[in-house]
Amino acid sequence: MQPSSQNEPVGQAFLPAGADRNVRPTSEAALAERLERGELVAYAPCPFALPNADERAFLYQQKLRTSKKNIAFNPKSGRLTGFQVQSTQRAARLNSILADFSQNATTWLAGALPRYASCWRPDRATYRPEEEATRKLRLTARNDLLHIDAFPSRPSGGWRILRLYVNIHPTASRVWATSETFGKLFEQYGVAAGLPHAFTEGWTVRLQEGLLRLFQPAKSNRSDYDRFMLRFHHFLKTSDHFQERAPRKLWHFAPGTAWLAFTDALSHADLRGRYALEHSFFISPDALSHPEIAPAAILQKACGMPVLPSAA
Numbered sequence: 525m526q527p528s529s530q531n532e533p534v535g536q537a538f539l540p541a542g543a544d545r546n547v548r549p550t551s552e553a554a555l556a557e558r559l560e561r562g563e564l565v566a567y568a569p570c571p572f573a574l575p576n577a578d579e580r581a582f583l584y585q586q587k588l589r590t591s592k593k594n595i596a597f598n599p600k601s602g603r604l605t606g607f608q609v610q611s612t613q614r615a616a617r618l619n620s621i622l623a624d625f626s627q628n629a630t631t632w633l634a635g636a637l638p639r640y641a642s643c644w645r646p647d648r649a650t651y652r653p654e655e656e657a658t659r660k661l662r663l664t665a666r667n668d669l670l671h672i673d674a675f676p677s678r679p680s681g682g683w684r685i686l687r688l689y690v691n692i693h694p695t696a697s698r699v700w701a702t703s704e705t706f707g708k709l710f711e712q713y714g715v716a717a718g719l720p721h722a723f724t725e726g727w728t729v730r731l732q733e734g735l736l737r738l739f740q741p742a743k744s745n746r747s748d749y750d751r752f753m754l755r756f757h758h759f760l761k762t763s764d765h766f767q768e769r770a771p772r773k774l775w776h777f778a779p780g781t782a783w784l785a786f787t788d789a790l791s792h793a794d795l796r797g798r799y800a801l802e803h804s805f806f807i808s809p810d811a812l813s814h815p816e817i818a819p820a821a822i823l824q825k826a827c828g829m830p831v832l833p834s835a836a
């Protein structure tokens with residue numbers, strides 16, 4: 525592995541074949557540019573403090589609560605969910621470790637991308653204890669199929685989804701594949717996935733949303749954009765054509781490596797590995813260097829109709 529400073533992306537050891545090994549952004553603008561154009565940017569070692577050895581050993585013992593996909597920490601409420609409670613004391617320790625991770629990750633990222641941080645909405649921090657290669661999940665929830673991200677329970681409203689991951693496995697790499705970005709995928713599969721349309725997004729969907737709002741307020745208020753992104757997420761995961769024929773870059777993230785990407789645009793699959801930490805951030809369109817290549821802008825241009833409420 526090449527040595528790297530605490531604030532520079534990692535060198536060639538983690539880049540897939542064919543990637544540009546010479547591009548090393550040192551400024552906020554260059555980093556934002558790469559991310560918004562759909563690159564994945566890796567850092568080794570992780571440029572902020574991670575749980576110490578005792579804390580990591582404690583994390584390795586944690587188990588998911590049945591039916592939960594991840595252990596999730598909400599930085600806004602301080603609440604932790606998705607884990608099997610062994611005792612009040614152990615639950616408090618787990619909460620504290622994830623709260624520290626959330627704080628450290630957020631502080632570092634705010635330093636690297638202050639323009640984004642000036643108006644972002646930090647989302648959940650998650651801990652992923654399960655082996656991705658063998659876990660049993662329903663098809664549209666699987667992480668090992670190529671997809672772009674759209675959160676079913678937390679519509680973004682046109683804000684971008686920036687995610688920061690860290691492999692904390694003691695010895696094994698985490699293996700990812702990445703493929704095309706939203707623009708190309710949309711060109712190829714957007715129509716087949718079902719574009720927003722004045723009729724199809726009309727009264728039937730709004731009736732369903734109205735009923736949903738009565739029983740699950742958090743899942744309501746999906747814009748046309750959010751409905752499309754969720755549909756596209758499901759379409760890509762269930763498309764044999766895409767899964768079998770999409771070009772792939774393979775990434776091997778060694779223990780202690782962190783990586784960043786706009787996962788609402790860069791298609792990706794989590795192929796192998798367990799014990800990872802992750803933090804998501806919603807980035808305002810107002811903070812982007814290139815709002816014109818954001819998925820919402822591409823969708824809106826193609827549809828010729830607004831896909832977000834005018835205030836978004």
Ligand SMILES: [Fe+2]
Pocket residue numbers: 671672673787792
């Ligand atoms: Fe994903």
